[in-house]
Each structure stands twice: as structure tokens, then as C-alpha cells.
Amino acid sequence: MDISTRLSDGGFPAWPLPLDATCAEFARSIARALCREFRLPRDVTCDVTLIASELATNALLHAYRTTPSGGGRPEMWAYLRRHAGPEIVFKVFDPVVWKGPPRRPPQSPPTDSTGGRGLHLVDALTAEHGGRWGVHPTRGRLGASPALGKAVFFTVPLPVPLAAPVPERAPRLPPVRPRPWSRRRSAERIQALLAARGLRAHLSCDGSLRQERGAWQVWVREEWISYRLLDGEGVRLPASDVIEVVERIVRHTEERATVCSL
Template sequence: MPTTGLPELQIYGRGGWPEIVVRVFDSASWCGTVPSGERLRPPVEAEGGRGLELVNALAVEHGGRWGAHRSRSRLGSVPVSGKVVHFALPVRVPWCPPRRDCHEAARELRRLLAARGIGPLHLNDGLRMAVLSVRAEITAWVRDETFFVTLPSSGAVCRPVCDIVEVTEGIVRCNEDLGAPE
């Protein structure tokens, strides 16, 4: 098992919007709003922030998008809080993983969230539907190969079950934001 708190790289395909997503996690504390425009370029003497220029250039050049937010680690013996910088680039061919029933998708979402230190989690399987309660403000329903997730920051969100990584990260992000000091 890797040492807790080391940087992490995650690359995956999204099927809902055909794109490839790259995420880089680090355990440094969240420092607020991500700079944009002229503020994106750090001063010459700065020791950090140049990676954001690179990410922005890639996204602009290839019609993608990028951002940063609070998150939790995926690797290591104990999940830790930190931040993630991500960018997504469109691909020409959609990624279509094998079909997954709602119960299997809900169990996998529960496993991914528990691995990130989110819990306690409550799963209820029903007829062609499963419900995962994360906390009072966050609930995920799985039905007809679709996740329906309530997040206070963005309301109801619908994603195909093939985008389970994106759904997981959205829940982790919201959970971290809700638990963050004001």
C-alpha cells in the first residue's frame, strides 16, 4: 500500500461526454479560488502554480476544460483531504463500457466512496433501483443505467453508470466542501 498523502495521478474515459479526464491529487491544503486569466501566471519568483498554465494551455488548444477543487486521496493506507487539479479533453470515439445493473453500480459506488474515507454509507436495494445515502445532504439513486445524485452545491445531477468515477468525485468534492471550515 502506498504511503498516505503522496501525489496521485488518475486517467479515465467518460462515456456521457466522450472525453478523457486527467486528475492530479495532492494533500496540500485547499487555498481557495483557482486563478484565471492574467492571474493564472504566477510571479517569476513563485515556487508553484506553473502546472495550471500547462493545464490551461492544453484545455484551450484542444477544446477541453479544466478546474480544481477539494478532494480526498484514493491511494494509501488512510484517505486524506487535499485538492485535485483536473482537465478533460474531447475524444472522437465515445467510450462504452459493459452494461451494469443498478445494484452492481450502487455497490461499486459504495466501495469507491468507502475507499475514500466517506461514510457511514447506507445502501438499500429495491426492484430495479438502488439508493445510497451518503449523508443528509447527499443521496444517490441508481435506476435504468443512470445515477441520479442530489448535491447541495449543484442540485440534482444525472450521469450514466459508465461515469461512476465522475459521480464518485462529485460526491467526494461535495462532502469535502460541506465539511470544510468556513
């Protein structure tokens, strides 16, 4: 497994999950490596690897193997998010389109069942460490064209406050205030990440982006990024949350498409 870009440097890696019995261990190895990057405690690392394993197994057994061929394959993504406090966001994508609410509480399996408790475990462990989990529609990131499907995500809060000093050898989180020249670069990165998911956007000279059909607009400034949907919902995030902005736009695009198809 190769992690070519550190999350602390703004990376947004994506890995195709193996389609065999090594799927769970591969997901665990990704989770362990990312926990090492931020020097998370051993107990947190153990629980994060267990959650990643459960979600990867579910994506393979209950999503990929039940869909027609050619609908995409399971993927695992990760990135760093800041707006609600620094945290790692893990996402496991599968090619089953999600048409339910953003999160559905797991149903209890029968008392004599030998399985079906994976999401209960995910729910308990994320809550224990102050994180969250959920499900939302999205598009894949790997392959010749982005497959439609859903992402099951969970978050892992980072224990070191942004304002606190860190040891010299410890990884440093991206600065809250990006360099002045990063405004245009951030807008171009948003445009490129959206294009990779099949969403075209027009980039204006003032650093704003607009979907070609006008469903949303994004404004990039030195200290913040904001976007507004066609229905009027607006969100402002720190300038470092480029990836979160992209993920929200993709999610909202698919949510709107689902509503229109009903």
C-alpha cells in the first residue's frame, strides 16, 4: 500500500479495495498508517482499524457483490477536515446508490444471529472517541468514469488543538490561514476535483466557481470558502477545507438527483 500524499499536507488519497479476502486487512493497513501520521494513541488506532475493516467488509460483501458488473468497485478515501475541529474523515465508497436519509440508525439483528452487528460496533466506537459516522450518496473517484453510489464515513477527532505547540518531530496540520497565492490555486483545485467526478464548473477571474447549469456557486477567499446551492442553502468553511467543499457539492448534487428521480 502506498500513501503518496500526507493528509497533513492537504492530501486526498483514494485506494481501490481488494475484491477478495484481503479487503479487510488492506483497509486496516490504511487506517493504521494514517493514525501513525498523527501519532494517535494505540487504543484509538485499534478502534479506527476495526471500524475501517467493518466498513470495507460491508462494502465488498453487501454492496459490490450484490450489484451488476460494471457499476464500480469499493474504494477507500481519507482527508483532513477543520471546520468543526481538526479531524480525519474516512470514507468507504460502494456502487449502491443511497436513497435514504443522510444516516440511518442500524437495526438490531435477531438475538440468535451470528452477524449483522457491524454498524452497531461502528456506532459505539465512533461515539466513544467523539467522532461521528453516516451515509450519503456520492460518486466514486477511481476508474475511467465516476461511478454512482454511496459513501459510509466516520470521523476521528485529533487530540492536539491547532493552537497548542507540538513536538518538533510531530506532524503539523495545514495552516488555518493559507498563503496569499493559494487563493487561485485553491479555486483551481476545487475545479479539478469536481471535474474528476464529472461535475464541470466555470472559474471566474475573481476566484469564484459556478456550475454550468447554475445549481451552485463557490467563492474562494484568503480566509474562507463558501458555497451556495440553488435552493438557497449557504455554508462558509475555513480556507483549508477545500476537500470538504468538494465532497459536499458532490453529495448535494446526488441528493438533488435522487429527489428529482422520485
